[in-house]
Amino acid sequence: MNVAVFRSMAPVFPKMASPVRSACCVVLAAVVVVYAQRHSQDSHPQYERVGADVTMKCGSMDWDAAVTWTVNGTDIDESHLNGSYLILKNVNLSQSGQYSCYEGSSWHLKYQTYLRVGTPPKEPVLMCRSNNYPKGFYCSWHLPTPTYIPNTFNISVIHGTKDMVCEKDAMPKNRCHIRYLQLFSTVKYKVTLTVTNALGKNFTTLTFDEFAIVKPDPPESVVAKPVPNNPRRLEVSWQNPSSWPDPESFPLKFFLRYRPLILDTWQHVELSDGTSHTITDAYAGKEYIIQVAAKDNDIGTWSDWSVAVHATPWTEEPKHLTTEAQITETTHTRTHTHTHAPGETVFIKCSFHDDWRLWVLFPFHLERVVLAACFRAWCWLSWRRHGNSIEGGHTHSLEPALGLKP
Amino acid sequence: MLNVTGELSGDSWGIFTFLCAALCNLPALPALNCSEELGAGQSIQQTYDLTRYLEHQLRTLAGTYLNYLGPPFNEPDFNPPRLARAERVPSATVDLDLWRGLTDNARLAANYRAYSRLLCYLRVLDGQVGTAELRHRLAHFCASLQGLVLSIGGVMSSLGYPLPAGPAGPPAPPGAHAAPNDFLKKMDDFWLLKELQTWLWRSAKDFNRLKKKVPPAVVTLRLEARGF
Helix, strand or coil: CHHHHHHHHCCCHHHCCHHHHHHHHHHHHHHHHHHHHHHHHHCCCEEEECCCCEEECCCCCCCCCCEEEEECCEECCHHHEECCEEEECCCCHHHCEEEEEEECCCCCEEEEEEEEEECCCCCCEEEEEECCCCCEEEEEEECCCCCCCCCEEEEEEEECCEEECCEECCCCCCEEEEECCEECCCCCEEEEEEEEECCEEEEEEEEECCCCCECCCCCEEEEEEEECCEEEEEEEEEECCCCCCCCCCCCEEEEEEEEECCCCCCEEEEECCCCEEEECCCCCCCCEEEEEEEEECCCCCCCCCCCCEEECCCCCCHHHCCCCCEEEECCCCEEEECCCCCCCCEECCCCCCCCHHHHHHCCCHHHHHHHHHHHHHHHHHHHHHHCCCEECCCCCCCCCCCCCCC | CCCCCCCCCHHHHHHHHHHHHHHHHHHHCCCCCCHHHHHHHHHHHHHHHHHHHHHHHHHHHHHHHHHHHCCCCCCCCCCCCCCHHHHHCCCCCEEHHHHHHCCHHHHHHHHHHHHHHHHHHHHHHHHHCCCHHHHHHHHHHHHHHHHHHHHHHHHHHHCCCCCCCCCCCCCCCCCCCCCCCHHHHHHHHHHHHHHHHHHHHHHHHHHHHHHHHCCCHHHHHHHHHHHC
16 A cells, blocks of 8 residues: 555656755755654653662763763763763752763763652552432542652452443542442442552552442532521521432431530531521520531431531621611511611601401401501510610601612 | 411412311311321331331341351451352342332332342341340341331332232242351351341432322322312
């Protein structure tokens, strides 16, 4: 086939002018020679162990030839030379670099190498975890100490007699994931990680059951809010971690911990379902720190704690209220509550509407009268609590003191 | 579930009032046949709780029993290959998609069959065990496991599914599959306990799925009320 190619190319060549053809060939040859010369010396870096003794020969030069060695362009003192050989004793990491050997008088480059000093790998650290049960699991690894030279990692997963493929992740590096083909397996998984570099190799093995490595990610979007008019409550809500694929069939249970910033001991609550909880025993006015963790209802271990959120329960002092106006509408009251600077006047309107839905619940007139009376009493008590700057009552209509929309 | 606090949305009010109206008219209806659905929901929860209790009990029992068998069976990283003879014990292992797609009937039947057979094997074990303490524990566990089988049967009946034709006794005459030597006998026991443990984990997940699928009592009531 090659002959055919040449034959097909033959008609092309005569078309080129002869001198141009020659020049092209010469240039091409020169490039090839230079390339070969440069890369024959340092196409492969030279790897040596920390603490080893290294002897470098100047290519094909005789032992008694006059040569000069340089490292990264700097001349090396003759005391390191034994004839034309360069002797490096007990090398350390700082001696990595490009070593070149030049013939004494002509300063021709005779030999060049890139020396990299490193260590063989120590036993790697391997961790496997299923944060997306029952989809699969991932394994991640790292070296406990750096080797300072390139390493390659090879991972193998065996399930009983079957070899499984662990697909490497692009990000983060040093991680791979496996999909479960079968669930509820009694046979253990055996994961072996081998790390190899130019100076040696090492490996580690993990053997585990499907259930033992289940550990969800921490809950997400933890939010803690004060509860209006309740100085000892905090409302906490969160979401299932997004990596957990099927919370319907594999529900999570949660562990909540909270403490005021000023104390060191945590209080704990375990919740078997739901993604919210109201703390009812908070100390009034104290800032709290709150965290949540998750676990599969039946198997595995608890997740790490979520990001901590801070919250302070509602208090009556104005400076603790939120700065936005809050307008709460219930089925039978309309109440405007405004934040205000001390000294400003705030108005509250309490009105009682006979809503149609009340008629269904309380079909008797007497019940509705009683309800209205209770409500008015409550309004009056609220007024008393908020002090003299507030006016309340059934027939008062309202002008919002701060010019805010109702 | 209605949260009757200070604020009620319009939808919740609508449902609440409808229910009140329905309840008021209830005595006029013929007797509702909804006790079975109500029963099923509760039974599933009870069965789930029972599997969790058994799983907890098994942990202690297995620890004691494996110590009785001695090394290497009581070593935590003991990972023997699964021999062909171990295939007799019903395995919980199942293809992921297959497990997801199981019908309620198939799911319950698989559990019922598995535990019936596991119970038989455990009873055989009970007769052979040496120490009194182990016999006592095994007997207690067998009783609880019997309760689980009955509970699953109860759920199936209340949902209208036929009970699978379970083996009344061991599937083969006792002694037909007896281990040829002491070590293999211990291996059999090891795999029996392992499969039992895995089945209990699987059942927890099975019953979680079933809990979601059996309709809640309130909705059932409303549908029945409309039926008149």
